[in-house]
Amino acid sequence: MPSPSEPGGLVWFDAPPPPRATPLLSRERIVAAAIDVADADPRGAITMRTIAARVGSSTPMSLYRWVGSKDGLVDLMVDEVYGQFTVPDGDWRAGLRGMGLSGWAAVQRHPWFARMAFSRPPLGPHAIALYDAALGALAGLQLDAATRMGFVNTVLGQLLGSGLALLEEATMRHRAGVRSDEQLTDAARPYLERITAEGRYPHFIAWANDPGRNAPAPPTFEQVLDWQLDGLEALACER
Known part of the structure; x- marks a missing residue:
């Protein structure tokens, strides 16, 4: 089984406690920053570089001492949200x-x-x-x-x-x-008009x-x- 510091390793398994918090870095600050980054991205994407910039760290590598790996960070992010249930x-x-x-x-x-x-x-x-x-x-x-x-x-x-x-x-x-249902409908209208004229999908067109x-x-x-x-x-x- 991978160790927590390796890709795929679970941060919960035999992980040493994170280092003592500094004025700049702590596990809690890193996880909170990662959640903010994911919330702001439409795809929910995160990168260690973006998170490091968010917490003011000079290098992404400095984050790994607190979270083990990117997978370990995902473990922590997911569990933080489970705590809201x-x-x-x-x-x-x-x-x-x-x-x-x-x-x-x-x-x-x-x-x-x-x-x-x-x-x-x-x-x-x-x-x-x-x-x-x-x-x-x-x-x-x-x-x-x-x-x-x-x-x-x-x-x-x-x-x-x-x-x-x-x-x-x-x-x-x-x-x-597209940002709204109306924009999506407008974008699809020429295509729907074309397949309506072709008559190839009568049941779908009747519904549309x-x-x-x-x-x-x-x-x-x-x-x-x-x-x-x-x-x-x-x-x-x-x-």
């Missing part, structure tokens, strides 16, 4: 619903999180505390261990999938130079030209979460 007290449904909604708020603040969370194991202290609290909310149900984790991952999977879609759409819009195609509006994350919880509740009642 909450599992409120109450019954299991309220706990998982609160986890989903607080997570969705965090993902909207930090869209890059969904992609980075898929790329690194959730083994940081905040992530494990979140899983512990969510599994604790389910402890009163007569469910086996795999099913309990399945309930938690159903909510987290929807959250991360929706977050990844949010990030990729923002990336696409940035790359295409239907003035009511967006009514009702697509379900919100909260609506989809409630549908999922309805299904999990029905499953729990069968056990």
